[in-house]
Structures are given as C-alpha cells and as structure tokens.
Amino acid sequence: MPTNTWTRHHILSLADFTAFEYDTVLQTAASFQEVLSRRTKKVPTLQGQVVANLFFEPSTRTRSSFELAAKRLSADTLTFTSATSSITKGETILDTAKTYLAMGTDIMVIRHREAGVPSAIAQEMDRLGVRVSVLNAGDGQHEHPSQALLDLFTICTLLDPNYPQIELLKNKKIVIVGDILHSRVARSNIWSLTASGAQVHLAAPPTLLPKLFADYGEDRPGKLFLHWELEPALQDADFVMTLRLQKERMTANLLPSLREYHQLFGVTHSKLKLCQPNVKVLHPGPVNRGVEISSELMDDPEFSLIQTQITSGVAVRMALLYLIGSGKV
Ligand code: NCD
Numbered sequence: 001m002p003t004n005t006w007t008r009h010h011i012l013s014l015a016d017f018t019a020f021e022y023d024t025v026l027q028t029a030a031s032f033q034e035v036l037s038r039r040t041k042k043v044p045t046l047q048g049q050v051v052a053n054l055f056f057e058p059s060t061r062t063r064s065s066f067e068l069a070a071k072r073l074s075a076d077t078l079t080f081t082s083a084t085s086s087i088t089k090g091e092t093i094l095d096t097a098k099t100y101l102a103m104g105t106d107i108m109v110i111r112h113r114e115a116g117v118p119s120a121i122a123q124e125m126d127r128l129g130v131r132v133s134v135l136n137a138g139d140g141q142h143e144h145p146s147q148a149l150l151d152l153f154t155i156c157t158l159l160d161p162n163y164p165q166i167e168l169l170k171n172k173k174i175v176i177v178g179d180i181l182h183s184r185v186a187r188s189n190i191w192s193l194t195a196s197g198a199q200v201h202l203a204a205p206p207t208l209l210p211k212l213f214a215d216y217g218e219d220r221p222g223k224l225f226l227h228w229e230l231e232p233a234l235q236d237a238d239f240v241m242t243l244r245l246q247k248e249r250m251t252a253n254l255l256p257s258l259r260e261y262h263q264l265f266g267v268t269h270s271k272l273k274l275c276q277p278n279v280k281v282l283h284p285g286p287v288n289r290g291v292e293i294s295s296e297l298m299d300d301p302e303f304s305l306i307q308t309q310i311t312s313g314v315a316v317r318m319a320l321l322y323l324i325g326s327g328k329v
Pocket of ligand 1: 061062138144147243244246282285
C-alpha cells in the first residue's frame, strides 16, 4: 500500500519500490541538486550521524559518490575497503559489520561480490534491535538500487529539470544493451523503468540474455521486450543504456571475440541513426572504450549523459541517505 510518508528503513532492492517512493527520491534529489549548485554545498541534515561505507569489492564512483554525499550532509564517514582490512586476517563480514555498529554507525552502505550480503547484514541489525539502516551499493549480480535511481534521475531531469517524476517516462522507449546476464545495474533498472511505464528493450547475444529475463516484466506498468540483435531494439529509441562486459563474473567463454561483439552490439554514432534524433546514451561506468560503446560516442556531449550520471549520483545518494537517515537523532 503506497503511503504518503517515507517508511522504508533499508534500501536493498527496487523490486517492490512504489511509485510514491520513486517520486520522493526524484524530488528529494532535485532539492539536493540545488544545494550542490550553491557556493556553500553543505547542509547540516545528518550532523552527528555516522555513515560507514563497507566496500568488500572494488569501486571508484559508487564509493566516492556515497562518501561525498554523506559529507555534504555533514555526517561523519568511515570508509572500509576489504584489501586493507581485518578481512584479510580471517574476520567474517558479520563481525566487520558489528565492529562498525559498536562505533555508533547509523547507516551502512554495503557492496559485496555475493548477492544477498547487504540483506543478510540488514536482517542481523533488525534481529539485534538496533536502528541501523543498510543501503545496498551493489551485491553480486543481484541489484544496484542507487545506480538505477541515479539513472532514473538523470533521465527524468533531462525531460523536466523542474519537476522530475516517473510519469515522464510513460511510453518512452529505453534500450539496455550489453552483458545483462551478469549485471546488477540492468536488474535494478528493469525494476525502476518498468515501474515508470517505460517500454524497456533488452538487447544482447543469447548467451548474455537468457529468456527468463522476460519474467521480470510481468505485471508491471511498462512492458519488457527481449532482442538478440541490436538494430531492432534501437529503432526509434529515446534512451540507450550501455553496459560493460563483466568479464570477472563470466565463468565460460560466452562471446566469440571482443571485435565481433563490438561490431554486433557496440553502440556507435552510426547505429544511433536508427533511434530518435535527440536520443541520449547512458553508461554506469567503468567503460571499456571501443567494446560496448565507441570512444567517440562516449565523449560526445550531444549524445552522452555519462558525466551527468556521475554528477547526479551525489544528489541522489544524498537523497537516499537523508530519507533513511532523517529522524535518527
Ligand atoms: C557498476 C557496478 O559495479 O555494478 N558500476 C558502478 O557501480 N558504477 C557496473 C560495472 O561494474 O560494470
């Protein structure tokens, strides 16, 4: 049942996010975007609270973006990276989380290469009866909610900078192309975009896009279409999201060669001619230039929203930390 106040304590998945929650995130992020355009870019909202970034897997933009977002809200931040931690001495993940709990952490932002770790830590915090919120910053192939929300914000603010809302995406054609099988970004985006009423077209070679993905689109306001060729997917598209080939997650040789992959599924200026004339391209990063997207297109500000996505990420993560963190002190 949608409510008119924010009640979600942890952000672990977008599978059950409501329209009200999407719009609240978008509008809260818009107001923080305005704060970030001021000369003094900081607000006292989370003063006295501790935000711990627990990154058990490498990350550049997500970790830095959460750290900056927490600092802009005046929270105290702790940053953990597994390579330099006691994990290397045999400490369990749960014990690491409890160490941060004992230091007074209010919000844990967690990334792990195994699906389900953030939700296991959230369950443990709830079992202990402590008011600690957990935010999933990417778990295995499962979900990456803050990335999909910043993608949503990037698209909606382009369509209406003054009033970003999911309604703007109704019947827009959005293509997600690349290694969908291994992508948590794709899974979270499928939830947010189909909830917004967009027509979502997935495109990849069959080895990277199994038929079971069609199930994600059942009973959602927006429809989901699967393509094993890129060109039909691109026809009249409004937005194209490109994804990296996640080689670290591939257990078998799923592609003949990178050259052939680029020819068939790489997004380039010439392939974009099939799309709407004002089509825009997104990519969550990190990018393999010349593989999933041509280097020229990535750097072309007429089409590429990649830098805007990174900028939007800070405002969106401020919104998420604010929404789950306010009322704690
Ligand atoms: C993505 C991730 O880590 O899931 N990157 C990101 O968070 N910006 C996508 C990727 O690794 O390719």
